[in-house]
Amino acid sequence: MAPVTREECAKRDAEDPLAAFRGEFRLPEGVIYLDGNSLGALPAAVPGRVADLIEREWGEGLIASWNDAGWWDKPRELGAMLAPLLGAAGDEVVVGDGVSANIFKTLVAGLRLNPGRSVLLGEDGNFPTDLYITQGAAEITGAEERRAPARPDALEEALAGGDVAVLLLSHVDYRTGELRDMAAITELAHRHGALVVWDLCHSAGAVPVDLDGCGADFAVGCTYKYLNAGPGAPGFVYAARRHQPHLRQPLSGWHGHARPFDFEPDYRPADGASRLLSGSQPLVADAALEASLRVWSRVDMEQLRTKSLALTDLFITIAAPGGTGPGGLRLVTPAEPERRGSQVSLAHPDGYPIVQALIARGVIGDFRAPDVLRFGFTPLYLGYTEVFDAATALVEVVESGEWRDPRHSRRSQVT
């Protein structure tokens, strides 16, 4: 590959059709932020929108805002705003609760939609909450939890027994950044009679997603990573329209009831994806998501994907050309663009202090045990020159050994 220069990167920044979005985010001076896959940056419109909710809708509107400010319908309204990013129809997505709770709801709903089958199949190495919630759902329902590697051949083997009710998979692996073929795996699962729950935590806002086009059954995801809605922002959940009339979820709260203000003594599910709601939602956090989704409504996901791949390619070319970098850094993320999310992961036994030394230089990535250095690439607020500088800083940190300074080895609670 031809050597990359900083001048070439500056030229690409000047020609970047997404460059104007940078002005819609607030980032501290001197920071190159490669951790938007863990907590997205602050959209400039969020503080104003949140203040408006607090001061006007709550402070002045008080209880009337449930009607006048559309609070009651906010989970549906935000779901409809999010749907185009997911390849879903507006009535197939609702925003509410967190990823963990929504995994539980969809796994149990899937089990009930697939009677006669009793296995919940997960993937080795998935994000811990996906594994733990599957265990919890199995315990409570009497289902059996199994795991397989997320490779098509291994999944096929695990599905072939004909007893898998639901398969739960991450669309993009949080640790390696590997992007799975949603269409092919969904088809494979369906061929073996299983339903699929896709976890979109690392793909919503990171890559184009086409849930309807892939024939997906269910999906869950968060809004605080690539979707930039802030710490602890609510999750979302998708149910394909064909499943909605028969779907019964276990957290059958009043927000998912057909006639909540009739205060009936017994549960009757609402129509559509609304039945996946449970109780009252954090409307202050919803306001932040709303402001962020207004930015997203103007984003062309194909343009975003093109830039994302160009940024990850650039980073790999400098930090780990051919799959290896200085000091034994090893590329973990697939080199093939079609198998890559918007992330680059590198492995190194001293990954933790290397990431800390980089952070001390203003380049923010993160570390995932046991040895993975993770860098997220968010095309809306990252430029080519920044990525060039970040990759160059990584090479310098490793080659100079500055990460060996003992202060970089002190562990914080969150890595």
Ligand SMILES: *Cc1c(COP(=O)(O)O)cnc(C)c1O
């Ligand atoms: C971030 C992430 C989660 C987070 O779950 P919460 O309930 O929001 O804490 C779950 N699954 C995956 C794959 C993730 O990347």
